[in-house]
Amino acid sequence: MASTHFNCTGCGKCCTDLRLPLTFPEAVRWLERGGQVELLCEALPWPVEPEADNAYAAYKRKRTFAADSGELPIRVGVTLAATFSGPCPNLGEDKRCGIYETRPLVCRVYPAEINPFFTLKPEFKLCPQDAWQAPTPFAIDGVLVDAVTRDAIDASRRADESSVEMKRALCEHLGVDQASVANEGFVCVTPERERLLVALIEVQKDNGVHSAPPQAWTLVSNRRATVDTLIQVGALSTMDVDASRDGSHYIGLKGCL
Ligand code: SF4
Numbered sequence: 001m002a003s004t005h006f007n008c009t010g011c012g013k014c015c016t017d018l019r020l021p022l023t024f025p026e027a028v029r030w031l032e033r034g035g036q037v038e039l040l041c042e043a044l045p046w047p048v049e050p051e052a053d054n055a056y057a058a059y060k061r062k063r064t065f066a067a068d069s070g071e072l073p074i075r076v077g078v079t080l081a082a083t084f085s086g087p088c089p090n091l092g093e094d095k096r097c098g099i100y101e102t103r104p105l106v107c108r109v110y111p112a113e114i115n116p117f118f119t120l121k122p123e124f125k126l127c128p129q130d131a132w133q134a135p136t137p138f139a140i141d142g143v144l145v146d147a148v149t150r151d152a153i154d155a156s157r158r159a160d161e162s163s164v165e166m167k168r169a170l171c172e173h174l175g176v177d178q179a180s181v182a183n184e185g186f187v188c189v190t191p192e193r194e195r196l197l198v199a200l201i202e203v204q205k206d207n208g209v210h211s212a213p214p215q216a217w218t219l220v221s222n223r224r225a226t227v228d229t230l231i232q233v234g235a236l237s238t239m240d241v242d243a244s245r246d247g248s249h250y251i252g253l254k255g256c257l
C-alpha cells in the first residue's frame, strides 16, 4: 500500500497569484468584500452524445450546459474565479487566512484534487517537503482518507453540478457568448463588480430560470488550425486577437494560473 502523508504547515504558498474557483455564494461574498471575480469560459464540441459508460464525458456533462456554436452542438463550462496577483487579499502578514472559517471550498481542498480523474501528486503541489511528512495518512493508494477534505470535495462537486443552469443564466444576463476550446485556454470575462454582483444575486434568486433566447456561442482559439477546423464543421470561431472586447480577453493554457 502506498500512502501519502500530509499536514498543512501554514506556509501560505498556495494563497498567491491565483484564479480561485468559487461557488455562487462564495463569489457574492468575495465581491462584497471588494475582491475581483472573473468568468472563465470554455466549451467542448459535443456533436454526438457519448456512450452512457463514458465516465469522463458524464463528469463533464454534469458541469456544463448545452449550447450551439453555429451548426455545432457544444457544452459550455463556466468557472467563477476570484482573481488576484500577489498574496490573496485575505492572507495576513503572519500567513494566516483572515477568513479561515468561511474560506472558499477550494481552499479547504488543496492540495487534494476536486476532479476525480486527477491523482494527487505531491511533486506538482506548492507545499513544502515537511508538509508531506506528517504522521497521519492523507491518501492511501491514491484514495483520500482525510474525512474533512473529502467532505469539502463532495460539497464542491455538488455545488458545481447544481449551479450549471445558473451559470447559463448568468452568461445570458451579462451577454457573455464567447468561450475557448476546452484544454487550449479560457476566455476570461471581467464584468464591472457591481454589475456582476447584481447579476449573481438575480440569477440565484431565479434559480437559473431566464427567459432570454438561446445565445449563439463563438469559439475562440489562439491556434489557426483549431479555428479553421471549427469553421469547416459549421461552428462560429475566431482567433483570439480578433475576439478581444472590453472586459474580456483570451488566456492560452500556459498563461493560466
Ligand atoms: S481565502 Fe484564505 S485560504 Fe483561500 S487563498 Fe485566500 S488566504 Fe488562502
Ligand code: SF4
Pocket (backbone or CB within 6 Å): 007, 008, 009, 010, 011, 012, 013, 014, 015, 110, 111, 126, 127, 128, 131
Ligand atoms: S502550500 Fe500546502 S502547506 Fe503551504 S499553506 Fe498551502 S496547503 Fe498548507
